[in-house]
Amino acid sequence: MSADALLLDVRGASKAFGSTTVLAGVDLGVHRGEFVSLLGPSGCGKTTLLRIVAGLLGADGGTVRLDGADITGVPTHKRGVGVVFQSYALFPHLSVADNVAFGLRAQRRPADGIKATVARFLDLVHLGALADRPVRGLSGGQQQRVAVARALAVAPKLLLLDEPFSALDRKLRETMQIDLRHILREVGITTVLVTHDQEEALVMSDRIAVMSKGAIEQLDTPEGIYTRPRTPFALGFVGHSIRIAGKAGQTTDGVLTVDTALGPLRAKGSYLPGSPVLLAVRPERVVVGAPPPDVPSNAVTAALTDIVFQGSKVHLHFAAADVTLLVETNRIPPGLSPGATASLSWGLADTMLFPGETA
Amino acid sequence: MKAGRPAFDPVLLLAAPALAYMAVVFALPVLVLILRSFGTPTGPSITAYVSFLSDGFNWRVIGNTLRIAALTSLLCLALGYPTAVALARSKGAVQALLLVAIILPLSVGVIVKAFAWQIVLRRDGVVAAFMVMTGIWDQPQLLLFTESGLVIGAANVFLPFMILPIYSVLKLVDPNLQDAAATLGAPPLYRFFKLALPMAMPGIISGTAIVFSLAASMYVIPTLLIGDRFQTLATLTARAFLLMRNEQLGSTTATVLLVLAVSIVMLSSWAVKAKGDSR
Numbered sequence: 001m002s003a004d005a006l007l008l009d010v011r012g013a014s015k016a017f018g019s020t021t022v023l024a025g026v027d028l029g030v031h032r033g034e035f036v037s038l039l040g041p042s043g044c045g046k047t048t049l050l051r052i053v054a055g056l057l058g059a060d061g062g063t064v065r066l067d068g069a070d071i072t073g074v075p076t077h078k079r080g081v082g083v084v085f086q087s088y089a090l091f092p093h094l095s096v097a098d099n100v101a102f103g104l105r106a107q108r109r110p111a112d113g114i115k116a117t118v119a120r121f122l123d124l125v126h127l128g129a130l131a132d133r134p135v136r137g138l139s140g141g142q143q144q145r146v147a148v149a150r151a152l153a154v155a156p157k158l159l160l161l162d163e164p165f166s167a168l169d170r171k172l173r174e175t176m177q178i179d180l181r182h183i184l185r186e187v188g189i190t191t192v193l194v195t196h197d198q199e200e201a202l203v204m205s206d207r208i209a210v211m212s213k214g215a216i217e218q219l220d221t222p223e224g225i226y227t228r229p230r231t232p233f234a235l236g237f238v239g240h241s242i243r244i245a246g247k248a249g250q251t252t253d254g255v256l257t258v259d260t261a262l263g264p265l266r267a268k269g270s271y272l273p274g275s276p277v278l279l280a281v282r283p284e285r286v287v288v289g290a291p292p293p294d295v296p297s298n299a300v301t302a303a304l305t306d307i308v309f310q311g312s313k314v315h316l317h318f319a320a321a322d323v324t325l326l327v328e329t330n331r332i333p334p335g336l337s338p339g340a341t342a343s344l345s346w347g348l349a350d351t352m353l354f355p356g357e358t359a
Numbered sequence: 360m361k362a363g364r365p366a367f368d369p370v371l372l373l374a375a376p377a378l379a380y381m382a383v384v385f386a387l388p389v390l391v392l393i394l395r396s397f398g399t400p401t402g403p404s405i406t407a408y409v410s411f412l413s414d415g416f417n418w419r420v421i422g423n424t425l426r427i428a429a430l431t432s433l434l435c436l437a438l439g440y441p442t443a444v445a446l447a448r449s450k451g452a453v454q455a456l457l458l459v460a461i462i463l464p465l466s467v468g469v470i471v472k473a474f475a476w477q478i479v480l481r482r483d484g485v486v487a488a489f490m491v492m493t494g495i496w497d498q499p500q501l502l503l504f505t506e507s508g509l510v511i512g513a514a515n516v517f518l519p520f521m522i523l524p525i526y527s528v529l530k531l532v533d534p535n536l537q538d539a540a541a542t543l544g545a546p547p548l549y550r551f552f553k554l555a556l557p558m559a560m561p562g563i564i565s566g567t568a569i570v571f572s573l574a575a576s577m578y579v580i581p582t583l584l585i586g587d588r589f590q591t592l593a594t595l596t597a598r599a600f601l602l603m604r605n606e607q608l609g610s611t612t613a614t615v616l617l618v619l620a621v622s623i624v625m626l627s628s629w630a631v632k633a634k635g636d637s638r
Contacts (some may be wrong), residue, residue, distance in 0.1 A: 035544050056538050076541035089539035093557050103543030106553070 006065075007032040008053065008158055013062035022048045025061040025062065030158075030190055033287045036182070036219075037201035037238065040211030044192045049211075050160050054081045067157050077106075082156035086163040090135040096146055097122065097131040097202040103154035119150040124183060140168050141176055141349050148180065152187055159184070160192040165200060169228065170175040176204050184303045198238045202226075209235065210234045212293040225283075232354045235280055242286065242325045245356055248272060257297075261321035267353040276356030281346045283328035288316070288336065291345035299345040300325070304338050318344060389617070396610035404520055407611045417595075419530040421615070427509060428575035430520075434514040435570045436563065439521035443562070444555075445524065445530035461519050473583040476515070480508045480584070509585045516580065517546040517573050521566040528562030561631045567626035592616040 008030040013075060016024040023045045030036045038046040051057035053064055055076035063072045071079050091099050097118050121126045125145035130138070135146060144164055151159060164180075165173045181204050184191050195201055201208045202222045209219040210233070218230045229235035232243075246260035248271035256269050258277055271277055273304045281298075291297035302320035313334050318325040336342060397403045411417050446457050464472075479485050480502035490496040502508035536558070540550045556563075578593045590598075592612050599609035 054538075054542055058539070076538070077544050077546050080544075081542060083539065085539055087533055087535055089533055089535035091536060091540075091554065102540065102553075103492040103545065106540070106543060106545035106549045108405045150543065156542075296367075 005031050006190070007034075007067055009064075009065040010053065012064050013049060013052055013064070014060050015052065015057070016060055018351060021090055022214050023059070026214070026216055028209060028219070030192060032190055033186065033190055035161035035162070035191045035193070035204060035206045037205040037208045038199060038211055039195055039201040039208050041237070043209040044198075044349070045199045045214040046211050047162060047221050050083075050162055050192065050194045054160055055079050055081050056083075059084075062099070066324055080157045081160060082154065082158070083160045083162060084144070084147045084151050084164045085168060085194070087123055088143045088164075088167075090146055090150075090246075092134075092136055094135065095131070095133055096127060096133050096138070099135055099146055100150045101290070102150065107154065108137040111185065117153055119310065121153045123222045124152070124186070125149045128163050128246065135151065140280075141172050144168070144176065148183065157190070159189045159191045161191060163195055164193075165195075165197070165309050173200075174203075202238070208238075210237055221232040227351065234276055235354070240283050241327070241352075242283060242323075245321055246277055246279060247356075248277050250274070255348065258353075260323075262302075262323060265298045265300070266296070266348055267298075267351040268348065271353075272356070278354040278356045280352040280354065281350050283315070284316055285350040286325070286327045286346045288327060288329070288333050288342050288344060289346075290343055296348040297345045298351055299343055301341060301343055306338060307332060318342070367441050375385075392610050393614050395606060407607050408615075409590055411608070411611050417612075420592060420595050420612075421448075421619075423589065423592070424575050424616070425619070427506065427513070427581070427591060428571045431513040431517060431574040432567050432571045434510055435518050435521035436567060438514065440525060440559065440563065440567065443522050443525035443559070446526045446599045447532075448534075452460070455618045461522055464515075465519055469579050470583070472516060473512065473580055474485070476508070476512045476584060478505055480511070482560055486511070488498045504585050506585070506589070509581055509589070512584050513574050513577060516577075517570045520569045520573060524569065525559055525562035525568040529559055532558045564627045564631050568624045571623050575620050575623070576616060592619070 002223060004031045008028065010026060010028040012025045012027065013023050014021070021280070026049060028036075028049070029039075032258060038049060040046050040213045043350075048057065052059045055071070055308050056076060056132075059072070065071065066079065086287055094102065099168055100118045100121055102115050104117060110262070118131070119128065122131055125148055126144065127145055127149065130142065138146065143294075144167075147164070165176060168176060177200060184342065193201070193204060201330060205222055207219060207221055208225050209216045210225060210229075210231075211217065212233045218225060218234045220230075225234060225238050229238065235243075244260050244262060244265065245257040246265065248263070249257040250273060251257075251270040254268060254270065255266050256271060256277075256281055258265050260279065267277075267278055267279055271309065291299050302318035302323075302325050304316060305319050307316040308315040308317070309332070312330070314329050316327040316329065316333075316336075318327060327344060396407055397405065399406060412448070412463075414509060442461070446454060447459070481487070482499045482501045484502070486502055487496070487499040491499055502511065536554060537550055540554050565590055574592045575591075577591075578597055581591055581594055582619075592615060596609050596612040596616065599612060600604045603609075
């Protein structure tokens with residue numbers, strides 16, 4: 001896609017609180033109609049970035065462009081950026097319908113239009129029946145839907161969601177995530193979600209920006225982040241992984257041999273011989289047993305320490321030479337019990353290679 | 360437990376000692392006072408009230424009382440509301456410092472303050488000097504023994520009673536509400552009138568009720584700052600009892616003051632409740 005299709009274009013956004021750098025020159029481009037998540041642990045700068053985009057916080061440097069216009073210095077109420085806050089921030093003195101109408105009235109829209117718009121957005125979030133109720137008595141899920149309807153009613157160009165599911169219990173969270181995704185698709189609004197929950201990001205996003213220490217480590221599709229993490233942080237933050245540290249050896253035909261505590265292993269790539277590297281593989285790519293002879297693979301021998309049955313899947317915990325190896329299968333392999341030794345193997349193509357930490 | 364009639368909660372008994380104490384030292388004497396205002400040698404009658412209310416001087420006294428109380432409340436509100444907002448927004452050491460600055464003056468007795476103001480409000484006092492320096496006044500004026508001086512002094516004493524109720528309401532308000540309104544396209548003035556003010560209103564109403572009733576019944580401050588020629592219901596009551604030895608007049612003025620103060624408090628608590636119900 002061309003750069004013209006960017007609805008939100010953040011360039012070099014930086015922010016420091018005192019001597020602590022919270023954002024270190026972040027670029028973020030979001031396409032029209034896209035759903036992008038900012039995913040990272042607390043303190044990674046994701047909420048700061050969201051507040052800068054909404055104009056609730058001034059950046060120390062950088063520019064924010066929305067729909068082609070530079071809005072860096074524009075006050076929040078003139079930006080056209082909607083926000084669903086973590087606390088929902090519903091107006092406690094107003095009814096459900098009056099909450100949704102607040103922005104429309106503040107912008108002095110015609111009264112008859114307001115009524116119709118409020119009704120339409122309350123129907124969209126399935127709260128039409130509760131229009132006249134005070135917001136105080138609503139459940140968490142209902143409050144969230146009021147917050148969504150209120151933000152959408154003023155037809156913002158961009159919608160920001162700040163950890164909108166963190167106040168809900170797990171079961172409700174899952175249904176609300178799917179519901180909200182449907183609603184936002186129906187409206188067709190460009191959305192940026194801030195979350196620390198990788199599952200939430202995977203479920204909802206077209207693309208995910210993995211953030212750490214005030215920078216975006218990787219911006220990619222959920223599948224891209226999972227299968228091709230660009231940094232050890234992205235690898236570790238999304239999904240489980242087996243990580244084996246080692247030293248780079250020789251490279252032959254684009255395949256590097258790595259000396260590890262589990263013996264020599266191979267990965268596609270090239271490093272200076274002797275430099276520290278990190279090998280990784282996703283648990284579901286590992287098979288218990290000898291590798292198929294015709295596929296280039298890695299194989300190690302490890303002892304089974306634990307079997308964790310999780311319903312649709314089984315986690316097998318192996319250990320070898322201080323390395324923990326997690327293997328995910330869909331059933332407990334027959335004849336395998338804790339204490340037994342087994343051969344584990346995975347394809348060369350599934351082996352990820354990262355620069356290691358220099359000790 | 361059965362649904363319907365709620366069981367008596369024994370914790371409510373904790374209020375019993377204070378209730379008993381207030382009954383003996385407050386409710387009983389007030390009742391005696393009220394009864395005395397109706398008492399004549401020939402039996403109960405309202406002659407005291409009729410003669411009190413038929414005297415134009417007494418209407419001026421009532422007017423003085425209500426005007427001073429209203430102006431004091433207004434000055435306290437103008438100074439107190441922004442302070443309460445700042446207090447609710449502040450955190451940690453700054454908030455602690457502000458709270459101390461607001462509460463500490465309460466520990467200085469009114470009489471000490473009143474004599475201190477006499478220094479400030481003199482013709483050559485700090486306030487007069489400031490007003491001349493800024494060009495608001497052509498020449499120094501005496502603030503002492505004027506209504507303005509009285510209001511300035513009274514507001515000084517009662518300011519904490521305006522700030523604290525507003526602050527206690529504001530600190531419970533989600534600080535994201537203002538941000539949420541801004542993201543909905545509401546300009547600053549709209550956010551103030553449609554959000555900030557309605558949110559603070561229960562605190563503003565109870566603060567005003569407290570300051571108004573305190574200012575309507577103050578005695579020491581007007582006595583020291585303005586003197587005998589300016590009478591309020593409270594000073595008149597004291598004169599009736601202490602100087603004129605006219606117990607019936609004193610009881611009557613005291614009852615009028617009581618009725619006025621209680622109706623103000625009840626009206627405002629009704630307003631708070633109406634406000635709360637509409638939420």
